[in-house]
Amino acid sequence: MDKLSHFDEAGQAHMVDVSGKAATRREAVAGAFVELSAEVLAALPQNPKGNPLEVARFAGVQAAKQTSSLIPMCHPLALSFVDVQATVVEGGVQIEATAATTAGTGVEMEAMVAASVAALTVYDMTKALDKGIRIREVVLLRKSGGKSGEYRREVAGESV
Numbered sequence: 001m002d003k004l005s006h007f008d009e010a011g012q013a014h015m016v017d018v019s020g021k022a023a024t025r026r027e028a029v030a031g032a033f034v035e036l037s038a039e040v041l042a043a044l045p046q047n048p049k050g051n052p053l054e055v056a057r058f059a060g061v062q063a064a065k066q067t068s069s070l071i072p073m074c075h076p077l078a079l080s081f082v083d084v085q086a087t088v089v090e091g092g093v094q095i096e097a098t099a100a101t102t103a104g105t106g107v108e109m110e111a112m113v114a115a116s117v118a119a120l121t122v123y124d125m126t127k128a129l130d131k132g133i134r135i136r137e138v139v140l141l142r143k144s145g146g147k148s149g150e151y152r153r154e155v156a157g158e159s160v
Contacts, residue, residue, distance in 0.1 A: 015073045021104035026145030027081075030111035032095040032119040035134040040126050041088060052125035053086040053093065060084030060118030064099050064110040074109050077101050082110070084118050095119050096141070106146050112138060 044052055061082045068076040081100040086093050097114035099107040119135045126133060142152045 013073060015075065016105070018075060018104040021147070023102050023104050024145050025100065025102050026106045026143070027098065027100040028106060028108040028111035028143040029096060029098045029141045030108070030115040030139065031097070031141050032115040032138040033136050034093040034095065034119045034122045035136060036092040036122075036126065037130055037132075040129045040133070041092070043129055044088065044126070047125055049125050052122050053088070055125055056086045056093075056095070056118040056121040057084045059121040060095070060097050060114035063117035064097065064114035067110045067113045070113060071109055075103075075105050077103050077105070077107060077110065079107070079110060082114060084114050086118060086122065093119075093122050095122075106143060108140050108143055111143075112140060 049055070061084055063070075064082040064084075065079060068074040079099055079101050081098065084095065084097045086095050095115045095118045097111045097118060099110035099114060101107050101110075116135075116138050119138070123133050123135060139153060140151070142150070144150050
């Protein structure tokens, strides 16, 4: 394993200099799962605050655009695409966030921040019904572009 790129030889954190890297198309997809009770799932369409899944989608898109303000060593990126999907599945809501750019650094953090904030928004919109909601499995599902190339998360022996 290579050394951690955000630390210098003295162990101090720093922003990585990507000015010498070629700008290539980069895309990342991240996921998160919001575990909800059957009662909360049934109440989703009647939420007095609005449609939690639609608000979560918008929150995730907005969050992706703010990633460098939240994560200290992230580079500000001109995102060319962000999409967040929130789907009701058995046991909760599955979030999938995609971010893309053409730059000298990747968009994994933007996708993960989008998925995380979308999941937190589902919590915020439904917490009046259940304080025990759990957010789990915030993960990078896949990424492409850049020096390290393709990555696909393995789940039960299968690539995602």
